[in-house]
Amino acid sequence: MNKFIHSVQLDESACIGCINCIKYCPTQAIRVHNGKAKITPQFCIDCGRCLRYCPHHAKTAVYDSVDEIQEFTYTVALPAPSLYTQFNNLNNIDIVLNALLLMGFDDVFEVSAAAELVSEASRTYIQEHEADAPFISTACPTIVRLIRVKFPTLIPRLLPLKPPVEVAAEIARKRAIEKTGLKSEDIGIFFISPCPSKVTYVKSPLGIEKSEIDKVLAIKEVYPILLKHMTHDESKLKPLSMSGRIGIGWSNAGGESAGLITDNYLACDGIMSALRVLSDLEDEKFHGLKFVELNACNGGCVGGPLTVENPYVATAKSKQLHRDLPVARTHSDDSDDYKDLDYQWSSYVEYEPVFRLGKSFRESFEMMGLIEELTEQLPGLDCGSCGAPTCRALAEDIIRGDATKNDCIYAFHEYINTLSKDIFFLTQSLQLSGNHSSESMDLLEDYIYKLTTELDKKER
Ligand code: SF4
Ligand code: SF4
Known part of the structure; x- marks a missing residue:
């Protein structure tokens, strides 16, 4: 795979x-x-x-496309809680859930309801494994992927529980089979996602072998369709929502931690801040923490690239929406459907040493030395003209054999200057000495060939 x-x-x-x-x-x-x-591909974490940032x-x-609903006999929508935060003046989640039925789904199951179950399971797990704390949240697939390639020592700290969306999919599929008697393959489980990393999770999950989700739609694609079907006439709404403050709160940074009902947590959002927190965790800079919640997007899932609303506005809307709700409305002892759920991962995340330079520690160490040396020789402007983000990254590419020093525009100018001067002096000395031997002409030809080849390469 x-x-x-x-x-x-x-x-x-x-x-x-550009x-x-x-x-x-x-x-x-x-x-x-x-x-x-x-x-x-090995370096990208989605x-x-x-x-x-691409203009x-x-x-x-x-x-996936909304039209793929037609490919299944029966479909269930799994709305992410961040979907609710996209709409203005929404005071009742059932308005969104009923609109999902009107747009073509046969049933809905809220990811926020499953999140309340996962919060319960997390509380129990952390309590039972207190000696291994702090645990790092595994709800954001980008963070799990980042740890897998860059922070091998933190892999044992990953909370080995399925994310709410996976638990929601398992419950939704089981219920759909029981209700319709259809075969599993005739039932389509559609997640409505705020981010591309959850699309990647479904295709290539970490922590489990296979996801129960069949298709992933983007919030930004579903949003305009839902607007057409939303009614604020409460008499026309079926009561569907089962989420409380904890479940809806998972859409914001700090929401998952709030569901643990402890003060010993750290919640951070934004991938660059998450990188710093992970480095500090590796250096054991934090003491006494039970839980570390890291969200790759600013503001948490409300800031996902597939949403339509500004993350800060969405956060305010989320708080307004759940202010009057009970703390939680879905509990593991509410239904037989929840009793047999297995929240724990079935496979463990393995370190992928994609950033390792050499085949052995010794080789990597030597290459590191060469990179440092080469970085010193580059101008240190981090201008990006070479196509690498920093001079150090170019040095690394050169040592890995993926670039040459002349990819640096400054090193290239210096090289061309030196070559031009050599040609000039050689021509002059040949003219003065009258030496037109084949060796001298070959040398001159060689210089000119190097010059034109390098100039040609740059032009391309
Ligand atoms: S910015 Fe993120 S999604 Fe884009 S290439 Fe880098 S890791 Fe991948
Ligand atoms: S170089 Fe990057 S930012 Fe510029 S157009 Fe290409 S993908 Fe977009």
Whole structure:
């Protein structure tokens, strides 16, 4: 199985090689060569940051189409709680859930309801394994992917529980089979997602072998369709919502931690801040924490790249929406459907050493020394003209054999200058001495060949 499947991709025809994106990738996965960006799949964690920063919309997120509802006999929508925060003046979640039925789904199951079950399971797990704390949340697939490639020592700290969306899918499928008597393959479980990393999770999950979710739709695609079907006439609404403050709160940074009912937690949002927290965790800078919640997007899932609302406005709307709700409305002893649920991961996340330089520690150490040396020789401007985000990244590419020193525009100018001077002095000395031997002419020809080849390469 390909371990590095991605939902963030490049539309090469739209890319003009402007290098805006290379500076924003938290794992330095993007290079621009020959006027086009290229994502290194092993380094990409599907954070979606490049989607936001490409002014030419050349980075795209791949997700499923609403029309795919027709491919199944029976469909269930799993709305992420961040979906509710996209609408103005929404005071009743049932308005959104009923609109999902009117747009074509046969049933709905809220991810926020499953989140309340996962909060309960997390409280129990952390209590039973207190000696191994702090645990790191595994709800954001980008964070799990980041730890998998960059923070191997933190892998044992990952909370080994399924994310709410997976638990919601399991319950929804079981209920649909019981209700309709259909075969599992005739039932379509559709997650309505705020971010591309959850699309990647479904195609290539970590912690479990296979996801129960069949299709992932983007909130931004479903949003305008729902607007057409929403009614504020409460007499026409079926009572469907089963979420309280804890479940809806999972859409915001700090919401998952709030569901643990403890003060010993750290909640952080934004991928660059998450990187810093993970480094500090690795250095054991925090003491006494039970839980670390990291969200790749600013504001949490409300800030996902597939949403339509500003994350800060969405956060305010979320707080307004759940203010008058009970703390939780879904509990593990509410229904037989929840009793047999297995929340724990069935497989463990393995370290992927994609950033390791050499085949052995010794080789990596030697390569590191060469990179440091080479970085010193580069101008240190981090201008990006070479297509790498920093001079150090170019040095690393050179040592890995993926670039040459002449990719640096300054090193290139210096090289061309030296070569031009050599040609000039050689021509002059040949003229003065009258030496037209074949060796001298070969040397001159060699210099001219080098000069034209390098200039040709740059032009391309
Ligand atoms: S930001 Fe990156 S992907 Fe977008 S056009 Fe510029 S180089 Fe291409
Ligand atoms: S999705 Fe994130 S990690 Fe992947 S290339 Fe874009 S910015 Fe880099």
